[in-house]
Amino acid sequence: MVEEDKPIPEIDEDEEESSNRDEEEEEDDFDDEDEEESVVTPESRMRAEKARMDGVFRRLSSERVPLRVHDVLIKGNKKTKESIIEAEIEALKTATSVQELLQAATIANARLQKLDIFDSVNITLDSGPPELPGTSNVIVEVVESKNPLTGDIGIFTKPEARSWSLEGSLKFKNLFGYGDLWDGSLSYGWDQTSEVSAGISLPRFMRLLTPVMARVSLLSQDWLKFSSYKEQSLGLSLGLLSTRNHDLAYNLSWRTLTDPSQMASKSIRRQLGHGLLSHLKYTFKIDKRNSTLRPTKGFAFVSGSQLGGLFPDYRSLRFIRQEFDLRYALPLGFARAALNVGVAGGVLFPWGSEFMNRPTSLPDRFFLGGNSSPVCTLGGPTSLLGFKTRGLGPSEPKREVKTNSEAANSDVGERDFLGGDLAVTAFADLSFDLPLKVLRDSNIHAHAFACAGSLTKLTENSFRDFSFQKYKDSFRSSAGFGLIVPTKLFRMEVNYCYILRQHEHDRAKTGVQFSFSSPM
Amino acid sequence: MDESIQREQQRLTLVSRKPCFGLPTACPSCLPVYIYLKLANVSFDLCYNLTFPDSDQIPYVDSDTYVAYNNEKGGVIESLKEDNIVNLDSEVQNLPEWVSTSAMINSWLSDALLYELWVGSDGSSAHKIYYSDLPWPIGKVLYLKQVYSVKQLLGISKDNSERREEEIYRRATIAYKALSTKLGEDSFFSDNRQVFKPTSLDAIFIGHALITLYALPETSVLRGKLLEQANLVKYADKHKAELLDSASSSSSDPLSSVPRRGPSNSSSKTKSQPKRERTQEEKSFRRKAKYFLITQMVAVLVFLSLLGGSDDTEADDADADEGFDYE
Numbered sequence: 001m002v003e004e005d006k007p008i009p010e011i012d013e014d015e016e017e018s019s020n021r022d023e024e025e026e027e028d029d030f031d032d033e034d035e036e037e038s039v040v041t042p043e044s045r046m047r048a049e050k051a052r053m054d055g056v057f058r059r060l061s062s063e064r065v066p067l068r069v070h071d072v073l074i075k076g077n078k079k080t081k082e083s084i085i086e087a088e089i090e091a092l093k094t095a096t097s098v099q100e101l102l103q104a105a106t107i108a109n110a111r112l113q114k115l116d117i118f119d120s121v122n123i124t125l126d127s128g129p130p131e132l133p134g135t136s137n138v139i140v141e142v143v144e145s146k147n148p149l150t151g152d153i154g155i156f157t158k159p160e161a162r163s164w165s166l167e168g169s170l171k172f173k174n175l176f177g178y179g180d181l182w183d184g185s186l187s188y189g190w191d192q193t194s195e196v197s198a199g200i201s202l203p204r205f206m207r208l209l210t211p212v213m214a215r216v217s218l219l220s221q222d223w224l225k226f227s228s229y230k231e232q233s234l235g236l237s238l239g240l241l242s243t244r245n246h247d248l249a250y251n252l253s254w255r256t257l258t259d260p261s262q263m264a265s266k267s268i269r270r271q272l273g274h275g276l277l278s279h280l281k282y283t284f285k286i287d288k289r290n291s292t293l294r295p296t297k298g299f300a301f302v303s304g305s306q307l308g309g310l311f312p313d314y315r316s317l318r319f320i321r322q323e324f325d326l327r328y329a330l331p332l333g334f335a336r337a338a339l340n341v342g343v344a345g346g347v348l349f350p351w352g353s354e355f356m357n358r359p360t361s362l363p364d365r366f367f368l369g370g371n372s373s374p375v376c377t378l379g380g381p382t383s384l385l386g387f388k389t390r391g392l393g394p395s396e397p398k399r400e401v402k403t404n405s406e407a408a409n410s411d412v413g414e415r416d417f418l419g420g421d422l423a424v425t426a427f428a429d430l431s432f433d434l435p436l437k438v439l440r441d442s443n444i445h446a447h448a449f450a451c452a453g454s455l456t457k458l459t460e461n462s463f464r465d466f467s468f469q470k471y472k473d474s475f476r477s478s479a480g481f482g483l484i485v486p487t488k489l490f491r492m493e494v495n496y497c498y499i500l501r502q503h504e505h506d507r508a509k510t511g512v513q514f515s516f517s518s519p520m
Numbered sequence: 521m522d523e524s525i526q527r528e529q530q531r532l533t534l535v536s537r538k539p540c541f542g543l544p545t546a547c548p549s550c551l552p553v554y555i556y557l558k559l560a561n562v563s564f565d566l567c568y569n570l571t572f573p574d575s576d577q578i579p580y581v582d583s584d585t586y587v588a589y590n591n592e593k594g595g596v597i598e599s600l601k602e603d604n605i606v607n608l609d610s611e612v613q614n615l616p617e618w619v620s621t622s623a624m625i626n627s628w629l630s631d632a633l634l635y636e637l638w639v640g641s642d643g644s645s646a647h648k649i650y651y652s653d654l655p656w657p658i659g660k661v662l663y664l665k666q667v668y669s670v671k672q673l674l675g676i677s678k679d680n681s682e683r684r685e686e687e688i689y690r691r692a693t694i695a696y697k698a699l700s701t702k703l704g705e706d707s708f709f710s711d712n713r714q715v716f717k718p719t720s721l722d723a724i725f726i727g728h729a730l731i732t733l734y735a736l737p738e739t740s741v742l743r744g745k746l747l748e749q750a751n752l753v754k755y756a757d758k759h760k761a762e763l764l765d766s767a768s769s770s771s772s773d774p775l776s777s778v779p780r781r782g783p784s785n786s787s788s789k790t791k792s793q794p795k796r797e798r799t800q801e802e803k804s805f806r807r808k809a810k811y812f813l814i815t816q817m818v819a820v821l822v823f824l825s826l827l828g829g830s831d832d833t834e835a836d837d838a839d840a841d842e843g844f845d846y847e
Contacts, residue, residue: 273571
């Protein structure tokens with residue numbers, strides 16, 4: 001048959017015209033073509049083709065052109081299991097019209113690319129068997145990555161981390177042909193955190209809709225300077241559900257708190273030891289701001305819930321932790337100015353027998369303070385400009401060591417910050433462009449801000465002394481102005497901060513300070 | 521000096537491992553400190569740490585900003601002495617005999633107890649003392665880690681394990697005999713002083729002895745060796761009754777959420793000795809009862825078999841009667 005001899009062009013799904021040509025081959029009556037080919041001149045052939053294409057276009061845009069997929073062929077997969085590819089192209093088989101088929105083919109191509117295991121993906125629509133008119137064969141051609149091992153170094157932020165970190169990782173793709181991605185990484189964070197971890201991500205696991213990820217990590221955090229303890233944690237985390245707005249993960253880890261400096265205060269001393277942490281974490285995030293580095297319009301909302309104590313063993317840490325963060329950016333209409341406001345809060349309390357009397361677990365508490373900008377860090381109450389890392393909230397004097405010098409008897413003792421169970425922060429930030437064009441072009445702008453926050457303890461019967469007046473008094477606040485320099489990797493700020501209200505033992509300083517943040 | 525007086529006036533808290541086996545704390549490094557504070561008549565609160573079995577900081581004594589850790593200045597007792605908080609050894613600490621006896625207990629007997637808890641026995645005592653409040657996987661891993669480090673500390677390897685075990689037990693036996701001779705029938709290790717006052721030596725040895733007697737299983741070799749020295753056992757039990765069992769009902773509650781099990785344990789322990797006697801009585805009673813029942817059964821059977829003939833005839837008549845009735 002003549003039509004089989006005609007070359008079947010390979011297509012990129014974005015080009016509808018070429019696909020229309022294919023449709024043309026399937027749709028039209030081939031006898032007509034035979035007759036037309038008797039007129040030989042190239043110009044007339046081109047005119048005829050053009051007319052045909054126009055006709056098909058008109059048909060496609062105006063009416064539904066029925067078509068059925070007869071067969072799907074997969075080529076080029078030497079290692080990858082067919083089931084993985086077939087799972088991503090399910091929608092193609094059920095297409096009933098040309099438009100649906102084109103749409104499904106585009107989506108399938110994108111999904112296969114997203115698996116991150118192929119160098120290139122091509123989907124071709126071919127005519128079906130001649131005895132079945134109105135059908136099409138779909139050919140999926142993939143080229144597997146030649147080099148399964150890739151390495152990377154970069155600056156990232158993980159949702160669990162409260163600050164950014166320098167990370168180097170090695171990825172091994174598609175080891176077993178199931179689209180599995182193995183990776184090992186080493187990271188060093190801004191807040192003295194270091195982590196070694198290895199993970200695996202499976203796109204299809206037991207018919208779950210979203211990819212499943214498992215990660216084993218050894219994490220070490222040094223808080224000796226702020227709270228006189230060091231935290232080490234060996235954990236397994238399973239990402240159960242991960243879509244754009246929802247994230248559900250389960251974490252099981254063995255956490256150890258130690259104090260090698262032997263200078264911890266009383267409450268910290270009582271918390272040292274081993275613990276088994278088993279919790280389920282659900283995060284809901286919606287971010288409709290127009291930018292994460294300099295939002296001028298839109299809103300964002302994040303809610304994180306953690307339920308700890310799910311391991312059957314009653315001795316694992318039991319707590320409920322809820323935090324939320326709401327932002328709004330209002331454009332002011334001049335000089336790219338915008339008013340950003342936000343409020344964030346969080347509460348932590350233990351459950352189980354006698355939960356009113358027991359203290360909460362130290363590393364799970366809320367800590368306020370630090371050098372990151374409240375505009376960029378989205379994810380619960382964490383920052384208050386002007387206050388140092390872990391610089392406010394309940395604190396206790398560290399151990400006093402008798403030395404021969406007089407200094408030991410002085411009243412100025414170092415203090416440990418213990419964190420709190422109820423945290424609230426709020427901020428308002430007015431950002432605007434500066435008059436100089438060179439600054440405007442590099443997006444360097446100025447801002448004026450005001451923030452307030454409070455961190456209090458609820459457990460061990462502290463809530464009995466709770467009064468509204470006392471709570472109002474526990475708020476600290478600061479205000480200031482500064483210059484913001486956004487770079488590709490992070491956002492640097494130079495601020496002059498004035499502390500409006502602080503408590504006796506807070507670590508806060510009025511003056512010029514630098515602040516670095518990474519968009520989360 | 522003002523500081524030390526001030527500190528004495530502040531309430532001391534002893535953080536130790538949990539109570540078990542009828543003792544306020546069954547950890548070999550914590551119990552001597554407890555007994556030392558009791559011998560010195562210092563009032564203190566007791567607080568338990570249930571989650572850090574491998575810490576060398578525990579036991580520690582603290583009050584607000586003052587802390588005496590176990591891994592500093594030679595131990596908690598030495599720190600308390602140096603900081604002038606509690607010092608029972610002011611008269612003896614320079615006597616050579618006292619120092620060498622103290623060193624003997626702290627090396628030979630301490631090693632023997634360490635060996636017995638972690639290597640020589642099946643580990644059930646150690647598990648109960650250190651890991652019963654930790655989730656199982658953590659407890660198991662920490663236990664294996666500790667067994668390994670004890671073997672390293674005592675220099676035990678696969679090749680010399682039997683030799684080392686023999687050496688450890690031999691030294692312990694020598695130490696027990698020497699201490700038994702030294703103690704005699706006195707109430708404290710006196711070192712030929714005129715006044716019989718307790719010192720830290722007593723505290724350390726009483727702690728060691730009580731753990732060996734009550735926390736180790738009955739099949740323990742070390743326990744057997746200590747039981748051979750009757751006066752040492754009497755000495756340990758006497759001080760246990762005076763310091764621990766009477767005190768357990770009067771001292772304040774510990775500052776932790778773990779319910780205090782001291783009183784119930786001590787009462788169960790005082791019951792345990794009578795219990796042993798009772799079971800002996802019970803056994804003989806049961807034996808007698810069994811014999812009685814057997815003889816009764818035999819008598820009944822003999823009676824039945826002897827009268828079996830007349831019974832049979834009676835039964836036949838009854839049957840015959842029944843037959844008549846039936847008809």
